[in-house]
Amino acid sequence: MAAASISHSGSTGSNLAFEDYSLYSNLSDDELLQLAIERSLTDTHCNTATNDTTNTSNTTTNNTTNTSSISSSSNTTTNTTNTNRPPHHRDNRPNPSARNTNQPSHSGHNPPPAETTAHYSSPNPPSEKPPDPKTFDGTISRFMTGSGKRMVAYRRPDGNVVYMAPEPEEEEEPLFKAIRTGDANTVRALVMDPGTNLMLPSKPGWLAVHQAAWFGQEACLRMLLIAQPGMVNKRTARGETPLLVAVGKLQLQCAEVLLDNGADLDIMNNDKETPLYKACERNNPAMVAMLLNHGAAVNTRCIMGWTALQEAVGRNNVEICEMLLKAGAKLNLTNMYGIAPLFTAAQTGQLATLRLLLKHGADLNSQAADGATALYEAAKNGHEEVVEFLVSQNADANKPGKTGLLPLHIAAQKGSDTIVSMLIPATSKARVRRTGISPLHIAAERNRDDVLESLIDAGFDVNAQLSEERTKLYEDRRSTALYFSVINNNIDAVRMLLAAGADPNLDVFKPLMVAARLGCIQTVTLLVKHGADINARIPTHPTTFPAVYMFSMKYLSMFKYLLDHGGDAISCFKCVYGSRAHPPIKTTRSEREAVRSTDLQGMQMKGGIQFCEMISVPSISRWAGPIIDVLLDYVGHVSLCSRLTEHLDSYADWKNIKDKAAPPRPLMHLCRLQILQLVGHRKLKKLPLPGSLIRFLKHQEASLDDD
Template sequence: MAAASISQSGSAAPSLSFEDYSIYSNLSDDELLQLAVERSLTDTHCANTNPTSNTTSNATGNTAAAAATPLHCQPTARNTNQPNLSFHNPAPAQTTAHYSSPNPPTEKPPDPKTFDGTISRFMTGSGKRMVAYRRPDGSLVHIAPEPEEEEEPLFKAIRVGDASRVKALVMHPGTNLMLPSKPGWLAIHEAAWYGQDTCLRVLLSAQPGMINKRTDRGETALLVAVSKDQQQCAQVLLGNGADPDIPNYEKETPLYKACERNSAAMVAMLLNHGAVVNTPCILGWTALQEAVVRNNVEICEMLVKAGAKHNLTNMYGISALFSAAQTGQVAALRFLLKHGADVNSQAADGATALYEAAKNGHEEIVELLLSQNADANKPGKTGLLPLHIAAQRGSDTIVSMLIPATSKARVRRTGISPLHLAAERNRDNVLEALIEAGFDVNAQLSEDRSKLYEDRRSTALYFSVINNNIDATRMLLAAGANPNLDVFKPLMVAARQGCIQTITLLVEHGADINAGIPTHPTTFPAVYMFSMKYLPMFKYLLDHGGHALSCFDCVYGNRPHPPIKTTRSQRNDDSRVLTESQLRRGVQFCEMISAPSICRWAGPIIDVLLDYVGHVTLCSRLVEHLDSYSDWSVIKEKAAPPRPLMQLCRLQILQLVGRRRIKRLPLPGGLIRFLQHQEKLLDDM
């Protein structure tokens, strides 16, 4: 351990080693650091009592606790041969230091029985246990390693199995076998714990009255022996009249513990001595339920023959059958069914064994229960059927087994289809199996279940789109899913996510490009709010029937527009929540394009829109945007009348023929592409 040197005013002083103080000699660096912290917290007043006292400096070593304390608070040397400390200005006379509190702590610890203060224990970084004594004011009195308790001779002899020594101690007049040790154990408990049956016989012959005495946790010696699977000790105790039904404070009997230990021999021994089989623990579990959870049919048979009831439930209403299904114990479940257990019994929350087996993915259990006519149409507390839970979990094998046993009418009454849950969790295999089984791909959530989602979604298609699951989306659309049933259309979700593949699928299957949002009305197609920053997507929507003319309708026209009053909390994605009068008529395109996140693309957006309209007038707000950037002046000229004749003809043909029938017209390819707003028209014509 490093030493600390003390000096003042630059003069060298003899080094003072920590080893000079015996109290420090057995402390590690972490312990010394702890001591330094304690002293700094409790003795700071020492530094204020003598402001002119000499201070310490230049401390070396890992922890210089002594050097960090003012001189008059330093401990006196215990070695009379220690060299004196020299200073430039020594005190006139050397006096004995006075301590307001013992510092460092005294070597002899106070008596815990008479000590007036608090005793605290802690562990150092090296794992050494320490004990500290403090006065009521918090000042430290003593700190030292915690003394190790010496093991009682009788308990030591029992632990090592020295029966002769145990007998000698038992016969000693001063030995009291009824006096418990620190944890409240008697010698009989110690013998049962270590499996010392010979010592146990000696103790019982000397004091048979302690055979049913309990520990601080309420354990008898028999319960201790059973918990440790000490069969010889259990046999000795039972042979000497131990009560097999005394539980601990958790109401766990020896029989319950034997089942918990999965010990058939111990169970047989206890039953042969008349143990009661249906005693529940504090949570209501019986010995049979413990045996079922461990799938021990041998123990189950012994318990049932002894009168165990399989229909008893714990505090949650769970029976042994339910426990077997929950934990996937096939053999135990088959045993219970053979002995008349109700296959459709329900727990307190309404769940059946079939429901729980489907929830935990136990295929063999589901198959066994269905073969015993388990009802697949009993819901759990959330109203979901076993099929719902299996679909949510993604167990396609279990789903296949449950589909024939589940009523579609009962599914409809739940207000949610298993298709919703499969789509929500991206269970594509389950989704495919449900579609093939004929479940309605357009089934909608009930109003109560739809309200659980902020966007009020209602279809399985919506779940697939918002999950960006293209395969599931394609599967549902191919099966006839309607993309226009939700309040907030799946097309808008796909546009917001920027997924052109999903948008293409939805448009090809009839998604309404021009749909609005009832809660946020607009004078133009609402999907444009989410697609204007992605011009190829925006153009695709216009190519396939998106309205463009409505984007140029403005109630203000050439007149000045009022300022848009918005706050940060009023934004909804790229939209702006406006005044009440504006909401009644709907948000205008010129107001939407003025949003800070969109206005930087105002010119290219207007340029694309002009290709899909004839004669239009730009309102003053759109003109402001085009005037804000010099390169956009050509777009402003493009909007000026008259519009090109070819453009007007294209619009007229599209209006008369329809976009979907353009390809059928007997026209050159270049002209067809012109009508479809495709590039390189002149090269092909």
């Protein structure tokens, strides 16, 4: 609601003019009225003071000119002069200056007030008439005030407001208003009036007959059709006939009147929807029955290729589906995506209509354009009852979708253990192998532990590997379910797979390396206990030392654990350069690219990257001393190359580590190494030796005198 000020234009009273709407848009109508009254009183007070000054001036002039006249004569003369001017009132109260016109005035303070100019709170009030929208150069915006009043504003391109006022309400035409309210007498009178044009729309394509069908005014509809039968199939801007309007609003009696008057059953709207399709969409059996009884075509497709049957199936209305099937609806018609009604029922979980379609001969294993079957879609969407029914009807569980996955794969992906259990007996393991991926891979990748357990119990091969094509989809060339679980840091899944016999050494990039890189000592321990090769190399990135060390050197406890369980330590001290100067380390990508061919030849000669080169990487070099110190506990007499010596010399506290490497090494240490070499780490527990000696052999810090 906009604010109002009083416009003074004569005796016609107050006229509202609109001001700044952004200032008063949050005020209610009552608040605006109070504001207008207060402003009116303020303006009256100001103008009264002005009039008093003017009257005083006039009195002085009159007294000077007519010194021998009395005041009453002066007033009479003044009033005679202004008899043709209308009085100016600020409000409807009597003018105080007119109370004692018949009494003589001795002070001269009551002459008629001088005419004043109207004062607006805004220097540029909106114009009374809005600009022509067709020719207006600018933007027209609509908004609502805090009190709910709709406003319209015309703005120039520079943002200045040209016009702002309440949005004019559309005046409803008498005929359409009478139809809406059900005023049959008024409708009859207007219909019989020769001046009424029944073919004149109130808005694009919207005739009186559409209005009657929309509001369910049967009597009005009959009168309109008697007066103008040609309206029965006229279409709105959206292509809707009166029959389509009536069906869409579930106006059964109006639809019957239209059909009795020759309405065409098969005229479509702009979306190619027929009245029958619309009735199925509205899920109304009575409307469907009436249309079918009048001969509606049942197999017409909408713009998306859906038939009335497919729409009814999607809404699980068995009654409508039965009527359509009896009327000749075809079961195998597909929409634009190649989906048949049976597929729709499975996809949406509509078991009742699914049963009905199969009863009438629908193809249980029909496939959509992407190869998916009804069983595939039911599994994908987690419809357990539908999957159970389809499996009981011998649906083929070995037909893959466009990605090559079977329903079992999709169920594993979704994590539905119940559906997986139902599909396992119906799925061929040979067919699973041909897909190039096991459901175990998918369950491990998605952390579906319950599904993983069910698949393991069902006998799926825990060492199944991805096909070459699927392996190439991963940069690290992973191939086993165990790898997926390790990289997900899913310890429970790793434990299940290893307990079921998973081999931890099948992948190119070993799961043990992944676990070390993640810093997960629990997974590392599990993998080592189940035979993970600690000394494995990476074929694509050869090293002269175990590759797992690259990822574990930052975790000294993990590094020591690997050495305790057979990690090769001596290889870390083998260097082709020895005490000679080493070539500079290529730390940046540009440096490595510049000498790639030279490095490749040198790497082949060395057998791969050396440990002294790896430990010189900036992110690891600060740990060089402690790492070398740990390694010395697992080797005998070794020589430190010039690069390792440089690292130990770089920090004063590491001097004792350098001294530790100098020969001769302690005899007990050398004996320990010899025993470990002869017996092996895994057989130490079986030796008939005291516990303290066993701990010593395992590099556990303890004195031999403890026992």
